Amino acid sequence: MxxxxxxxxxxxxxxxxxxxxxxxxxxxxxxxxxxxxxxxxxxxxxxxxxxSFETKEQMQTHKQEMMEYYVERYKEMLEANMNDYIEHFDHYRKTQK
Structure with missing residues (x-):
């Protein structure tokens, strides 16, 4: 790492x-x-x-693109972590009690 x-x-x-x-x-x-x-x-x-922008108009122009980027990254991270919890469910839940 x-x-x-x-x-x-x-x-x-x-x-x-x-x-x-x-x-x-x-x-x-x-x-x-x-x-x-x-x-x-x-x-x-x-x-x-x-x-990243000098004006609010520039930001407005790129708003949808930025939102799609953040939503997609969050979705990827959430899916990876959900899969990890499913795979190690018993271990993670046991250590949280």
Missing amino acids: SDSDKAFFTRASELIELANKQNQNKEVKTGEISASFMYAVARYNAWFGST
Whole structure:
């Protein structure tokens, strides 16, 4: 695994750790934490996408293209992680109890 890959997974793990920490608050439902994370990544990616443009008109012109890119990447990552959980279901669920 390259240093870049290691850094990628370290950043992801830090975000997951934050979600797990928030999940310890029994007054907050896990689904609410998931929704907050989805909102946060959508907000961050909207900002990140805006950094490629000089004007809002330029961003508007490329909006659909950017949305398709982000949705497709999310779909790929979600499918890979769903497949991983299905393949290792008993192990993952056992370690979460």
